[in-house]
Amino acid sequence: MSLRFFNTYSRQLEEFTPRDPTSRKIDIYTCGPTVYSRAHIGNFRAYMFEDLLQRHLEARGYAVHRVMNITDVDDKTIRGAREAGIPLAKFTEQFKQAFFEDIETLRIKPADEFPAATDQRYIDKMIAMIETLMSRGLAYQADDKSVYFRINKFPNYGKLAHFDLSELKPTGRVRHDEYDKEHIGDFALWKAWDEEDGEVGWDSPWGRGRPGWHIECSAMATALLGDQIDIHCGGVDNIFPHHEAEIAQSEGVTGKKFARMWLHCAHLLVDGQKMAKSLVNFYTVPDVLAKGYTGRELRYALLRVHYRTQLNFTWEGMHEARESLERIDDWLMRLRECGASFQPANSGSGQVENLPHNFDDALDDDLNISAALGFLFETIRETNRAMDVDELEAATANAWLSWWERINRVLDLEKETADAIPPEISRLADERARARAEKNFARSDELRDQIAALGWQVRDTKDGQKLARRRT
RNA sequence: GGCGGGGUAGCCAAGUGGUAAGGCUGCGGUCUGCAAAACCGCUAUUCGCGGGUUCGAUUCCCGCCCCCGCCUCCA
Numbered sequence: 001m002s003l004r005f006f007n008t009y010s011r012q013l014e015e016f017t018p019r020d021p022t023s024r025k026i027d028i029y030t031c032g033p034t035v036y037s038r039a040h041i042g043n044f045r046a047y048m049f050e051d052l053l054q055r056h057l058e059a060r061g062y063a064v065h066r067v068m069n070i071t072d073v074d075d076k077t078i079r080g081a082r083e084a085g086i087p088l089a090k091f092t093e094q095f096k097q098a099f100f101e102d103i104e105t106l107r108i109k110p111a112d113e114f115p116a117a118t119d120q121r122y123i124d125k126m127i128a129m130i131e132t133l134m135s136r137g138l139a140y141q142a143d144d145k146s147v148y149f150r151i152n153k154f155p156n157y158g159k160l161a162h163f164d165l166s167e168l169k170p171t172g173r174v175r176h177d178e179y180d181k182e183h184i185g186d187f188a189l190w191k192a193w194d195e196e197d198g199e200v201g202w203d204s205p206w207g208r209g210r211p212g213w214h215i216e217c218s219a220m221a222t223a224l225l226g227d228q229i230d231i232h233c234g235g236v237d238n239i240f241p242h243h244e245a246e247i248a249q250s251e252g253v254t255g256k257k258f259a260r261m262w263l264h265c266a267h268l269l270v271d272g273q274k275m276a277k278s279l280v281n282f283y284t285v286p287d288v289l290a291k292g293y294t295g296r297e298l299r300y301a302l303l304r305v306h307y308r309t310q311l312n313f314t315w316e317g318m319h320e321a322r323e324s325l326e327r328i329d330d331w332l333m334r335l336r337e338c339g340a341s342f343q344p345a346n347s348g349s350g351q352v353e354n355l356p357h358n359f360d361d362a363l364d365d366d367l368n369i370s371a372a373l374g375f376l377f378e379t380i381r382e383t384n385r386a387m388d389v390d391e392l393e394a395a396t397a398n399a400w401l402s403w404w405e406r407i408n409r410v411l412d413l414e415k416e417t418a419d420a421i422p423p424e425i426s427r428l429a430d431e432r433a434r435a436r437a438e439k440n441f442a443r444s445d446e447l448r449d450q451i452a453a454l455g456w457q458v459r460d461t462k463d464g465q466k467l468a469r470r471r472t
Numbered sequence: 473g474g475c476g477g478g479g480u481a482g483c484c485a486a487g488u489g490g491u492a493a494g495g496c497u498g499c500g501g502u503c504u505g506c507a508a509a510a511c512c513g514c515u516a517u518u519c520g521c522g523g524g525u526u527c528g529a530u531u532c533c534c535g536c537c538c539c540c541g542c543c544u545c546c547a
Contacts, residue, residue, distance in 0.1 A: 008476090011476080030547095031547075032547090033547080034545090034546085039547085040547090042546090042547060043546095043547045044547085045547070046547035047547075049547090071545095074545070075545075076545090161475070161476090161542080161543080162474090162475055162476080163474075163475065163542095163543065164474070164475085184544085185544075186544095187544065187545080188544095188545085212545080213544095213545050214544095214545080233547095234547065235546080235547030236476080236477085236541065236542070236547080237541080237542065237546055237547065238546085238547070239475095239476085239542070240475090240542065240543065240544075241543090241544045241545070242544090242545070242546095244544095245544085245545090264547090265547065266477065266478095266540090266541075266547095267540080267541065267542095267546095267547075268547080269540075269541095272539090272540085273540090274540085274541080274546095304484085304485085304495085305484080305485075306485085306486090308477070308478095309477075309478075309485090310477075310478075310540060310541075312484085314483090314484090316483065316484085316496080316497090317483090317484065317496090319496075319497095320483085320484065320495065320496040320497085321495095321496090323495080323496060323497090324495055324496070326509095327495085327509095330509060330510080331510095334509090334510085362486090368486075368487095370484095370485055370486045370487095370493090370494075370495090371485095371486050371487075371493075371494085373485095373486090373494070373495075374485085374486060374487095374493050374494035374495080375493085375494085376494085377493090377494050377495065378493075378494070381494095381510095381511085384509095384510055384511070385510085385511060385512095387510080388503090388510060388511055389511090436505095439505080441505055441506070444505090444506090445505095445506070445507080448507080448508095457508070457509095458507095458508080459507085459508045459509055460504070460505095460506095460507080460508075461508095461509085466508095466509090468508095468509095
């Protein structure tokens, strides 16, 4: 099956082909966080989708070069810094750090580059792009000294969102400049300095000011990836106006098609509603950890629903994630024991080449993770059944382990580490083994309870006791 | 109003023009000293509603209802 994705631009599933068909290298640009507060789990749902996209493309043999921007100057960061009474860079730094901590907790692969909007290199690039747009009549400086993009000069504006521009009307969400612009839809490329900006500002041919939000992505994407990129991703809310503006700016400067494919992730809801700070349903990664869940469990919860479907986050869903992962953990433990059970006489460990590719094929189909996980769990049941009746050969078990290692490079869901058994637990377990040898089941059960109270679970198998860490 | 996404068992969620994957939960069973885990069975004659096309539709077409999102700086 060929790789295909739903392209927002065409609203259709399209076969994915890299822009350079002779190489396996592809470039992806993903919109990153605005560092004015700690990112919430909804933000990470989008980054999780991008992680899955990258990992699957890599599993299919592509060398992915991915850039994620960090927006560290905008209205909210400036306001936050002012209210905190500290410089902008110092204010945003804490949230940049928090962001990197969180993606590590969630095992999201870091992008190859995380350009920041305030980097002078990109400020220069933004100014250069705006100058080009001005020279082509695609931008103008208004009476308020800010520079705007003239959307009427860019016929494709609105194509990505499929919006009719004549329908654009003011919503009152914009702070100012309604009266200075030629068209209500014209967006700021360069914002003239005003008092609220304080120390924040850069000199430009149009006076002191700061970049508009959209231009930074166009500048950083083209600076790092060239005039054209293979895939551009973000949340659905970015489609309009942000990505529309990016297309207008980038193509207005380069004259080339900016992105070959646009992929957008649906929103995360909490208890059926949009997450909002005003409601009590606003969660960050640390909030979820504080409830006793692990990053891995949250990763599973965010990963398991198709990216174009709204994902309803609930604590019941977190519980489901935990239980599903334990099923995988137990399966792996069993497979490993089975695989190590004897050395096959004629080595030739496993028939990996015969294992099904359903998992990868499902992901080829617009990242159908639900179907992919379905195959995983079917496999788990079938191999468990074989192990129950001692009919799974060690070589086959090892082959399935190899298969798991392959798909786990995409899922990255394996338990952190094999938990070391603490001496105290070992001691109790040994004592319990002695009690059991003497058929002293009362003592055995008592010790099992003690072990459980310490967060461990003991299971009796035909090979003796098995200890496992349990978080529930 | 415009533009999207979606309505499948208690919950989450795949899927196909030919009669409904998988996960979680619950119940019953096998195994176990008892558990746990695993396995087996049961939980949608039915896929928002009404028509139509078809030998046959949940899947295609038409109409309707409902939910969610976007419509200028929110992933």
